[in-house]
Amino acid sequence: MALTVSKTPTGSEYKVKDISQAVFGRLEIELAEVEMPGLMSCRTEFGPSQPFKGARITGSLHMTVQTAVLIETLTTLGAEVRWCSCNIFSTQDHAAAAIARDSAGVKAEEEYEKSGKLPDVNGNENEEYRTVLRIIKDGLLVDPTRYRRIKERLVGVSEETTTGVKRLYQMQANGSLLFPAINVNDSVTKKKFDNLYGCRHSLPDGLKRATDVIIAGKIAVVCGYGDVGKGCAAALKRAGARVIVTEIDPICALQALMDGTPVLTLEDVVSEADIFLTTTGNKSIIMVHHMKQMKNNAIVCNIGHFDNEIDMHGLETYPGVKRITVKPQTDRWVFPETNNGIIVLAEGRLINLGCATGHPSFVMSCSFTNQVFAQLELWKERGTGKYEKKVYVLPKHLDEKVAALHLGKLGAKLTKLTPAQAAYISVPVEGPYKPPQYRY
Numbered sequence: 001m002a003l004t005v006s007k008t009p010t011g012s013e014y015k016v017k018d019i020s021q022a023v024f025g026r027l028e029i030e031l032a033e034v035e036m037p038g039l040m041s042c043r044t045e046f047g048p049s050q051p052f053k054g055a056r057i058t059g060s061l062h063m064t065v066q067t068a069v070l071i072e073t074l075t076t077l078g079a080e081v082r083w084c085s086c087n088i089f090s091t092q093d094h095a096a097a098a099i100a101r102d103s104a105g106v107k108a109e110e111e112y113e114k115s116g117k118l119p120d121v122n123g124n125e126n127e128e129y130r131t132v133l134r135i136i137k138d139g140l141l142v143d144p145t146r147y148r149r150i151k152e153r154l155v156g157v158s159e160e161t162t163t164g165v166k167r168l169y170q171m172q173a174n175g176s177l178l179f180p181a182i183n184v185n186d187s188v189t190k191k192k193f194d195n196l197y198g199c200r201h202s203l204p205d206g207l208k209r210a211t212d213v214i215i216a217g218k219i220a221v222v223c224g225y226g227d228v229g230k231g232c233a234a235a236l237k238r239a240g241a242r243v244i245v246t247e248i249d250p251i252c253a254l255q256a257l258m259d260g261t262p263v264l265t266l267e268d269v270v271s272e273a274d275i276f277l278t279t280t281g282n283k284s285i286i287m288v289h290h291m292k293q294m295k296n297n298a299i300v301c302n303i304g305h306f307d308n309e310i311d312m313h314g315l316e317t318y319p320g321v322k323r324i325t326v327k328p329q330t331d332r333w334v335f336p337e338t339n340n341g342i343i344v345l346a347e348g349r350l351i352n353l354g355c356a357t358g359h360p361s362f363v364m365s366c367s368f369t370n371q372v373f374a375q376l377e378l379w380k381e382r383g384t385g386k387y388e389k390k391v392y393v394l395p396k397h398l399d400e401k402v403a404a405l406h407l408g409k410l411g412a413k414l415t416k417l418t419p420a421q422a423a424y425i426s427v428p429v430e431g432p433y434k435p436p437q438y439r440y
């Protein structure tokens with residue numbers, strides 16, 4: 001894929017599918033703003049003082065309407081922003097077009113430190129990573145000087161996802177983390193909202209847009225009962241499915257049981273269930289030998305991190321298997337021995353962003369307000385030594401502020417503690433704030 005970019009009349013570079021969709025994108029962005037009170041109040045509170053003046057922020061995250069509101073909040077606060085989608089199916093072309101036209105560079109580039117060595121684009125990494133490497137390689141071939149050293153300038157990173165923060169903690173542990181990082185995922189107002197309520201909303205949206213199958217009465221297997229699994233299991237139950245959970249963690253397994261959901265292994269249910277969903281952030285959960293045993297037209301999908309929760313490679317290379325594309329992101333794979341087919345959604349990538357439009361604006365406002373606070377903190381404290389090359393979480397008062405900013409929109413009124421009540425329940429906290437185990 002060659003890296004050809006276009007320019008707006010004001011000189012801003014972009015690479016989007018169709019810039020003429022900007023008008024439609026702008027209309028949807030304006031609707032989303034009303035549903036994103038956290039981000040909009042950041043604009044009101046911080047906009048006048050331009051705290052990001054001089055900051056260049058680059059993001060890799062699904063290029064949706066909601067992300068557009070995040071980007072324009074960052075630019076309203078004074079940042080220069082460039083953006084690159086993180087998933088080949090989640091980009092909303094109209095949102096990308098509006099952002100490219102009005103607010104930020106939208107493309108994938110500028111990351112690779114010049115080492116004289118071109119990246120290997122054929123390794124075992126996932127497809128998104130290989131795509132970025134391919135773009136970098138093409139860019140270097142066109143102009144070997146285009147990637148400046150960014151290490152000196154890099155202030156820090158804020159990370160959105162459960163799996164992403166795991167990678168950062170792994171890097172911290174093995175000494176390869178080169179920058180301070182803020183773990184946005186483990187803010188309560190992110191993980192317990194986006195992962196749980198967001199998926200509870202957007203999973204059934206994806207299933208319904210992709211297939212004509214009624215959920216009521218079906219047997220649905222949810223692999224993983226963390227926050228995403230809990231949200232998805234709740235949605236499937238509400239739609240009338242009989243849900244079964246698979247887990248490796250005894251606490252999450254017990255939670256599923258207390259919620260009235262059987263916990264079994266995939267092997268126990270593989271030939272009986274109608275819908276299979278992975279939510280683990282782990283790999284190799286549903287393998288091709290499982291898929292072969294499934295009922296005709298069983299639905300197989302993933303809402304976890306990557307397309308490696310489902311063994312897509314094993315499926316694609318299975319001798320004699322036939323792929324019938326019903327429509328984009330809905331494929332029927334037929335096994336030669338039985339002539340039975342399974343329906344795989346979004347090619348094993350995120351169903352909610354591949355087959356639908358992801359989480360709704362309100363819940364993304366919670367996640368993204370945490371992102372703005374994290375970026376503000378990193379930028380404000382640059383050069384002060386406050387943040388080392390470690391992973392941090394935001395303090396509790398900011399987590400509470402994110403929640404507070406979203407209460408009014410839903411008509412809530414918070415009760416105020418009396419001083420006596422405050423003293424009665426307060427406990428001394430020593431040292432820096434540590435979040436409890438939010439996983440459960």
Ligand code: NAD
Nearest residue numbers: 161162163195224226227228247248249280281282304305
């Ligand atoms: P989590 O850690 O709370 O939950 C994952 C669960 O999977 C854990 O309970 C774990 O014990 C279980 N698990 C791990 N390996 C397993 C296996 N082999 N079999 C069965 N269960 C297993 O994480 P989470 O916050 O629920 O996030 C899960 C994934 O979803 C992550 O990859 C995250 O990045 C992603 N995510 C996606 C979206 C989206 O919009 N699609 C939103 C939020 C998070």
Ligand code: ADE
Nearest residue numbers: 062064066067357358359
């Ligand atoms: N993750 C889940 N839903 C999303 C959305 N609507 N925009 C960006 N990232 C998301």
